[in-house]
Structure formats: structure tokens, C-alpha cells
Amino acid sequence: MPPHRHAYRPTVMGARGVVTSAHPLASMAGIQMLQAGGNAVDAAVAVGSTLNVVEPFMSSAGGIGLMLISRGRTGERHVLDFIGRAPRASDPAACTDDELAGGPKSCATPGNLGGWLAALDRFGSMDRARVLAPAISLAEDGVPLTFKNVEFIDKARATLARSQEAQRLYLGNGGPRVGGIATYKELASMLRQVAEGGAEAFYRGPIARAIARAVREAGGWLTEADLAGFAPEWREPVAITYRGWQVLSVPPPFSAFQMLETLNILEGYDLERHPRLVRDLADHAADAPQRAGVRHEHPRGDRGAARACVSRSIGRRGVAHSGRDARGPRRTRPRRQPYRRLVVDRRRWTGNRARPGIRGPDGGRRSTPRRVRPGDLGPVRPARNPPTGLFLTGTAHRLPQLTCDK
Secondary structure: OOOEOOEOOOOOOOOOOOOOOOOHHHHHHHHHHHHOOOOHHHHHHHHHHHHHHHOOOOOOOOOOEEEEEEOOOOOOEEEEEEOOOOOOOOOHHHOOHHHHHOOHHHOOOOOHHHHHHHHHHHHOOOOHHHHHHHHHHHHHHOEEOOHHHHHHHHHOHHHHOOOHHHHHHHHOOOOOOOOOEEOOHHHHHHHHHHHHHOHHHHHOOHHHHHHHHHHHHOOOOOOHHHHHOOOOEEEOOEEEEEOOEEEEEOOOOOOOHHHHHHHHHHOOOOOOOOOOHHHHHHHHHHHHHHHOOEEEEOHHHOHHHHHHHHHHHHHHOHHHHHHHHHHOOOOOOOOOOOOOEEEEOOEEEEHHHOOOOOEOOOOOEOOOOOOOOOOOOOOOOOOOOOOOEEEEOOOOOOOOOOOEOO
8 A cells, every 4th residue: 555545756735826837946936826816827937938938849849739727716617728829831742751749840830938928928926027037047056857857858869950950959068867956047038038028029020030040941831920920819619518517628629529538438338337347437438539539620720610529519418418328327338439431541431341350461351351450451641621620540550541421
């Protein structure tokens, strides 16, 4: 038995709130905001900006993100979307898979810093300089590298080698070592400018010009116009009720709605009185995300169309009810929904034939369909003009491009 009931660490308790992050220095930055009289948004921005310093391989001002804000006194819930769009000049056909995996052509428009400041402007209680002070101080004075810092940097040597500046920052002076002090003077200078001038200082002006020039010289597509055109978007969260509890998450086009649909499905089962709880509950929990794996896809990434389609599905609890009716109230093992249409090698299969496993390892037709195994299928291509709306995802390891509809 763990020493602290069900955990190996003692329960963290607080009278005014709790701050948690992946690094203790970032958590401490948030605690400092609360101790100084700040609120949760002040703490969240302090944590995010400090993670940029202590964990640059995970978080940065050049990244993208989302924020779900709940106001305890009024009960208001808000979602802030600061996912940067792809540059206007980007062209997937003009780059290789390796270039899309990392490098100047793979970057989106930076969104994190704009999102942090938008949240701070609307719901924060402190000024920018106060909230960004811990990150600026750590970047100037230096932070000790942890075992995980060194592990991540060592594993990313091939990626860092694509940029001379990245090599100078993370691999200079003989490379990273545990306990070594890393300083980021340029990052501290940038954060100081943002503290004084706000988002305008980052998305327009010298910083934006320097970012666009560096990406363009490296062969990427990001321009000053992309940076100047970025604006975070306030949206409404998606909500369901699960066994009397309200559960909220970010709306499409983000995949968190699968969690809500999973809960909708699981609510159709009496989990407390399940006859074989340990094994079958695991089956239900594993099968539910697959059954709920309706995902939006739309040509040109139309967020509005995807948002409407998935929101309607969650709102009417369609997956939950259809799954419960199809299985029956006493069925204990869930049954996978059949595919209605499958596009493989430009052949279209419908009805019962629309199942994985129609091609053998030698490329020939199989008389009896079976579950697909890695390597069974030839090249898989999406439909030429796929319908918009909800799509059932394929179940196989090698089937990320399958396009199926109801």
C-alpha cells in the first residue's frame, strides 16, 4: 500500500488555490502571483511564460494553445482559442514529409503569447510586467538543467541541428549537462519588450520582422502579414451532463469532443453493477473512444463547418443513444459499428464488404474479410471529394487516411 493512501506523494492542499505544472519553478511562479493577491489567470500566464524558460522543448511563446476559464463567482465559462493558423503561403505539396515533421516549413503562426496576453487583459488582475517578471528573471539569471531537460535536448540533437541558432542556445559550451546553468538573454529581452508594449510589440514591429526574416531565410513560409493578422478567438465551451455532473471542454475543431462522446457512451452502462467489472469495464472504456471517434474533416480546414457538425452530434447525444439501442440493455461486450463506405486504392466498398482486411499480404483479394493487420493494405488514399461532416475513423494501425461516413 502506498504511504499516502492511494498515492506515493502527500495530497497537496491549499486555502486559496493550487498551482500545478510540469516544472517546480514554473509552479512557484504561479504561487507567487496568488500570494501577491493575483487570480488564477494571473497565475496561469506566469506559469506559461516561465515554462517557456525552464522547458523550452515543451512550451514557448512561439507555440499554440487553448485555455478554458471558469469564473467561480458568476459561473461563466469561456474558451480562448489561440491556435495559430498555417501561413497563407504554405503549400503541403511543395514540401516533404520530413520538412512537415520539423523545420521552417512546419511552423504555424505563433499563438501562445497572444493568447496569454488576451486572457490577462480580459480576466487578469495584474499588469504584464508583474506577471512576466518570474520568466524574465529566470531567463536572465539562468536556470539549472534537470535530468529531463538534458534527456530531451540530447534526443533532439538531430532536430536542433537544422538551426544554427538552436545549436548555439541548447548545444553550445560542450552540450547540456545536469545541473548546468542555462541563460536565455534574448528571450528575456523579448519578454521585456512585450511587458512594455503588449502583443503589438511581438506581432508587429522589430520582433515580428526578425521572426519572419529568420523563417524566410531558412526556407519557410511565415511572413510579417501572418503575424500581424493573428488574433485569439473567444468561444463557448462544449458541455454535457454525465451522471449529474456537468463536463465542459473545448469545442471543435479540437479532438477533446471525443472525451465528451466517450462519456455519453459510458453513461449507457450500469458500471456499478457490471457483472465483470474489471475486464469488461476496460473493454467498454477502450471501445468508447473508438465508437465516439467521429472527427471533423473539411476541405481547407473550415472550422465553422466542423464545429457545427460535431456540436450537433454531442448536443443530441446521438452516439450514446444509437450505441445503446444497437447493443441492447443487457449486452455486456460492445460491438463495433460497421463501416458504411471505405475508399481503398480508389475502389469504393459498401455494405458488409466495407470492412478492413479486403486485401491480403500478397496484394490479392481475400474471400473472407478479417480484421486488418499492419501491412495488409496497399496505398490508402482519401476520397477525391470527401463529404463534409462527421467521419468514422479507421481502427487499424496503418489506416490514418481512411475516409468513412455514415
